[in-house]
Amino acid sequence: MLTSKILMEFNTDGSVGQGQAGIGGAIRDELGEVVMAFTGVNSNTSVIYQELLAIKEGLNACILLQYSRVNVESDSMRAIQAIKLNTPMNSGKREGYT
Numbered sequence: 001m002l003t004s005k006i007l008m009e010f011n012t013d014g015s016v017g018q019g020q021a022g023i024g025g026a027i028r029d030e031l032g033e034v035v036m037a038f039t040g041v042n043s044n045t046s047v048i049y050q051e052l053l054a055i056k057e058g059l060n061a062c063i064l065l066q067y068s069r070v071n072v073e074s075d076s077m078r079a080i081q082a083i084k085l086n087t088p089m090n091s092g093k094r095e096g097y098t
Contacts, residue, residue, distance in 0.1 A: 006030050008067040010058045012074050014050025021045055023054035027061060036061055051079035 012025035022041040026034050038057060044050065055074060062070045074080055081087070 006067070007069045007071060008035070008062060008065075009071040009073065010062065012051070012054035012058050012072070014047060014052070014054045014076070014079075016045050016047050016050055021050055023050055023057060025054050025058040025061075027058065027065070027067075036065065048076070048078055048082070051076035052082065055079060055083070 007030060008027055010025055010027040012023065014023045015021065020041065021044055022039065024039040025037065027036045029035050038061060040053075040057065042050075042053075044053075051074060055072060058072065059070070
């Protein structure tokens with residue numbers, strides 16, 4: 001059961017470059033200290049896919065660390081809108097940068 005009373009924050013990013021794609025993020029405590037950081041690579045060339053995957057992996061890490069109060073920060077307005085509106089995204093199509 002998640003019982004954390006501390007508000008945690010995590011920042012995420014997804015990136016697609018020439019032949020490379022990946023995600024990363026950092027989870028910070030109330031003092032701004034990094035509690036956990038993560039990175040990953042994969043072959044999907046959709047920027048929105050990478051942004052959403054980074055958010056998903058950050059939330060999974062917060063669950064593993066038993067943090068229930070989490071502030072999510074992303075530089076992708078499209079990813080945030082997709083989550084808020086519960087909008088399915090086409091992850092197989094290469095898209096422009098967000």
